[in-house]
Amino acid sequence: MAMTHSLRLLSDAIIVGSGTLLNDNPGLNARIPSLAALEDQPTPVIIDPHFKCPVNAKIIENYKRGIGKAPILLTFEGSKSTQKLLDLEKSGVRIFGVLTCSDEGLRWDRSIFDKITKEFGFKRYMIEGGATVIRSLLSSKNVLDKLIVTVSPTLIGSDGVSIITDGDRPVVRHRANDQSVEAPPAFEQAEQVEQTEQAESSASGSSSGGAYNPETGEINWDCPCLGGMAYGPCGEEFKTAFSCFVYSEAEPKGIDCVEAFKGMQDCFRSHPEHYSDEIDEDDNEEKSEESTKKEESESTSDSERI
Numbered sequence: 001m002a003m004t005h006s007l008r009l010l011s012d013a014i015i016v017g018s019g020t021l022l023n024d025n026p027g028l029n030a031r032i033p034s035l036a037a038l039e040d041q042p043t044p045v046i047i048d049p050h051f052k053c054p055v056n057a058k059i060i061e062n063y064k065r066g067i068g069k070a071p072i073l074l075t076f077e078g079s080k081s082t083q084k085l086l087d088l089e090k091s092g093v094r095i096f097g098v099l100t101c102s103d104e105g106l107r108w109d110r111s112i113f114d115k116i117t118k119e120f121g122f123k124r125y126m127i128e129g130g131a132t133v134i135r136s137l138l139s140s141k142n143v144l145d146k147l148i149v150t151v152s153p154t155l156i157g158s159d160g161v162s163i164i165t166d167g168d169r170p171v172v173r174h175r176a177n178d179q180s181v182e183a184p185p186a187f188e189q190a191e192q193v194e195q196t197e198q199a200e201s202s203a204s205g206s207s208s209g210g211a212y213n214p215e216t217g218e219i220n221w222d223c224p225c226l227g228g229m230a231y232g233p234c235g236e237e238f239k240t241a242f243s244c245f246v247y248s249e250a251e252p253k254g255i256d257c258v259e260a261f262k263g264m265q266d267c268f269r270s271h272p273e274h275y276s277d278e279i280d281e282d283d284n285e286e287k288s289e290e291s292t293k294k295e296e297s298e299s300t301s302d303s304e305r306i
Contacts, residue, residue, distance in 0.1 A: 010124065048075065053071075
């Protein structure tokens, strides 16, 4: 989560599909370790050819509160004006008809991003999801410059993104092959910082490459990988929970840290302006668990009747 917010700060625009907008109602602004200034916030861009975006979506509320920029909805070229479109425009949403359709669905190529860049001046885009959008862009040629993959011990299922199917490779265009595209200064600076940190880590003999150094047994709370979480409004609670998990010797690891993480979540809920994504994620997990329990209960009842 902390890394996601750091990447958002390096981007001019954050793109998601209408499915992600409806299912997650994301804020798409940078809030960790603290709410970034409005001028530094990325612009939310929604792929929404059928105007599914609710007028009370979080991205619109953030804009009205001054903690997010005015959202942009990408629609089909020549879309007719409807009452829903007018309502969205009254809410501050900017409508841009740029999408086209092929037999396979929405057509993605470099020209679409070129048109968006020409219209709004964006130079760096971040694609957050969902699976349909990511899958479409991975299969398109000469669209993506960088692919960032995070690994998590989470079972997703068939709704996840299949990066490699039937021997195909994701299509990612290397910047070195296109001299006309220059990396934004902010990104170059981030790469320089990363290289400096790696050099300093090597010089100090640290082999962990992360927040925890197993050689010294110490946690580096300044590590960029923590995204400044140790210094936010719930910094102490985060340190307590993180330390408990790192040093846990229980089986399974971290089972003795339940209360510490509960305290951290309670703190998150008392500061929704900083931790709304964490709160939403926690709520979604609880709903998923309740749904699983309900399905198991119904399955048991069916078995008993049989």
